[in-house]
Amino acid sequence: MKKLYKQFNDLNLDINIEPMEVSTVEKERVKRNVMMVKKKRQFIKNFIVAATFFIAFSMTLGYTFPTFAANLPFIGNIFELFIDDERYVFNNYDHYSTSVGVSQESNEVEVTVTDAVYDGENITIAYTIKSEKDLGERPVLYGENRELTAEEFGNRYRYDGYSTNYLVQKINSNEYAVLYIFELIRGSKPEEVHINFQGNQIVDLNNVNNSVAGDWAFEFTLEKLESETIKVEKDSMKTEGEGIKIEAFKITKTPISTTFYLSEEVLVEKENEAWRGVLIDYIVTDDLGNDYNVIHFRGTSHNTDFKGRGNFPRIVANNFDEQATSIMITPVVGVYKIKDSTGALEPIKEPYTLKPIVVPIK
Amino acid sequence: MRVTDENFIKHLKKKREEALQYVIDEYMGIVKAIIYNALKSYNDPQIIEECISDTFLGAYENAKQFRGDKEDFRRWICTIAKFKAISQQRRLSKTPYFYELNETGEAAISAEEEYLIKTTTEELLIMMKQLEQLDRDIFTMKYFLNMKNEEIAIHCGLTKAAIDNRLYRGKKRLQQIRLGGSMT
Numbered sequence: 001m002k003k004l005y006k007q008f009n010d011l012n013l014d015i016n017i018e019p020m021e022v023s024t025v026e027k028e029r030v031k032r033n034v035m036m037v038k039k040k041r042q043f044i045k046n047f048i049v050a051a052t053f054f055i056a057f058s059m060t061l062g063y064t065f066p067t068f069a070a071n072l073p074f075i076g077n078i079f080e081l082f083i084d085d086e087r088y089v090f091n092n093y094d095h096y097s098t099s100v101g102v103s104q105e106s107n108e109v110e111v112t113v114t115d116a117v118y119d120g121e122n123i124t125i126a127y128t129i130k131s132e133k134d135l136g137e138r139p140v141l142y143g144e145n146r147e148l149t150a151e152e153f154g155n156r157y158r159y160d161g162y163s164t165n166y167l168v169q170k171i172n173s174n175e176y177a178v179l180y181i182f183e184l185i186r187g188s189k190p191e192e193v194h195i196n197f198q199g200n201q202i203v204d205l206n207n208v209n210n211s212v213a214g215d216w217a218f219e220f221t222l223e224k225l226e227s228e229t230i231k232v233e234k235d236s237m238k239t240e241g242e243g244i245k246i247e248a249f250k251i252t253k254t255p256i257s258t259t260f261y262l263s264e265e266v267l268v269e270k271e272n273e274a275w276r277g278v279l280i281d282y283i284v285t286d287d288l289g290n291d292y293n294v295i296h297f298r299g300t301s302h303n304t305d306f307k308g309r310g311n312f313p314r315i316v317a318n319n320f321d322e323q324a325t326s327i328m329i330t331p332v333v334g335v336y337k338i339k340d341s342t343g344a345l346e347p348i349k350e351p352y353t354l355k356p357i358v359v360p361i362k
Numbered sequence: 363m364r365v366t367d368e369n370f371i372k373h374l375k376k377k378r379e380e381a382l383q384y385v386i387d388e389y390m391g392i393v394k395a396i397i398y399n400a401l402k403s404y405n406d407p408q409i410i411e412e413c414i415s416d417t418f419l420g421a422y423e424n425a426k427q428f429r430g431d432k433e434d435f436r437r438w439i440c441t442i443a444k445f446k447a448i449s450q451q452r453r454l455s456k457t458p459y460f461y462e463l464n465e466t467g468e469a470a471i472s473a474e475e476e477y478l479i480k481t482t483t484e485e486l487l488i489m490m491k492q493l494e495q496l497d498r499d500i501f502t503m504k505y506f507l508n509m510k511n512e513e514i515a516i517h518c519g520l521t522k523a524a525i526d527n528r529l530y531r532g533k534k535r536l537q538q539i540r541l542g543g544s545m546t
Binding site (some may be wrong): 004005009012018019020024026031034035141 | 413415
């Protein structure tokens with residue numbers, strides 16, 4: 001059979017045909033099928049070697065036959081699945097992530113943790129969920145007492161100081177890929193974390209009544225990536241206007257992302273004694289006109305019930321274009337009133353922007 | 363390690379997974395087009411995707427057989443795709459797929475032809491070793507890539523009559539080899 005491929009080489013056939021459109025998801029499926037077959041073949045090879053080895057030694061060693069981590073489903077590069085997600089902020093992820101590759105099945109749902117990465121700012125865990133059951137549109141692993149703990153944290157992130165994000169992609173009719181992002185907002189950032197990642201339900205984020213009970217638990221260790229923190233001099237990176245002052249006070253760069261710590265001070269005025277609230281979003285761009293995805297930790301909102309209380313949000317963005325010399329963080333201010341007795345909010349006017357905070361990066 | 367279009371062939375030969383991923387990213391469009399064209403009548407995306415995976419696996423496992431640069435590689439992987447699609451057709455269709463029709467519109471099939479259809483790829487390859495290079499190429503195009511005699515003629519720079527002729531004699535030769543006959 002080998003000869004045939006050599007023969008193909010000698011033929012030098014030119015096949016003129018227009019390439020077809022291929023979606024990322026399709027590519028990932030193919031990568032995965034290829035890897036699965038490849039791993040299976042590799043496994044059979046190893047198995048034969050191992051079996052021979054054991055047969056040779058079994059007379060002298062009472063051994064128990066090893067269980068291989070076989071048939072692990074493999075995603076070529078799970079991170080690439082999320083490139084189109086507006087909260088996907090991690091560049092070069094695949095170069096820095098630690099491969100975990102452990103599957104657990106419970107109640108006919110198989111969860112496989114493929115990779116994970118920790119850069120001091122976020123712990124990101126990539127995993128897949130596979131089941132014949134109908135798990136809905138955006139199923140994730142959910143733990144009653146939070147999914148992620150690490151012995152190094154002690155009690156620090158037990159109740160607060162963190163925030164979680166889920167990016168979910170449906171790969172095919174019974175398989176999903178999830179990126180679970182655990183943001184370490186306030187608290188220690190250990191050099192190494194021994195993680196316990198577990199859940200007792202698979203819940204559809206789009207319909208929380210749709211859930212499957214079970215028991216999935218994983219343990220792995222992650223080293224913190226190198227990171228560099230810049231403390232920003234007071235008032236050097238700020239924007240002000242209409243009773244609002246926003247300032248960047250700390251910036252952390254890691255090989256996979258850049259994080260800006262901001263402080264917001266907002267003076268919200270009551271209008272005719274009515275309650276008003278203010279929420280601020282951020283757009284991140286650079287001087288070349290590139291837009292960047294962000295993961296935004298909001299902290300608290302601003303409203304007339306709690307005047308003058310500061311808020312400390314955080315935005316995580318991609319690594320920036322190498323040619324860019326400065327980054328612009330533009331606040332988008334939304335002002336809200338209470339709509340009706342249900343407490344729902346509605347904007348009282350179009351959101352408006354303030355001048356951007358300019359962060360030189362060269 | 364970064365796989366680029368400069369170094370992917372080298373890394374693929376070393377069986378690096380990253381290189382395999384790179385190849386899938388780069389060539390999936392064209393591979394899909396070839397396979398889709400060959401198998402669209404079966405109307406089964408699953409089969410097409412399987413065949414695509416098979417192509418890349420074949421390229422990965424046989425990368426050592428490949429000689430040449432990026433341009434050659436594109437040709438090589440397209441040829442593998444075509445071969446995989448034809449093999450799949452063979453498996454799917456109960457009727458042999460490469461009958462040439464004669465003037466009356468009936469499938470003209472000789473005993474040798476019949477035998478070639480039934481014979482396995484391996485056997486055919488072993489026997490083809492006995493043929494000269496040109497005939498081997500012609501047979502590969504004919505029986506593994508399902509090309510028409512006209513197309514083979516264009517590719518080899520020969521007339522269709524010459525191809526017909528060579529195929530005819532080649533089949534006879536193979537028949538003799540199979541029967542252990544002496545070479546004439």
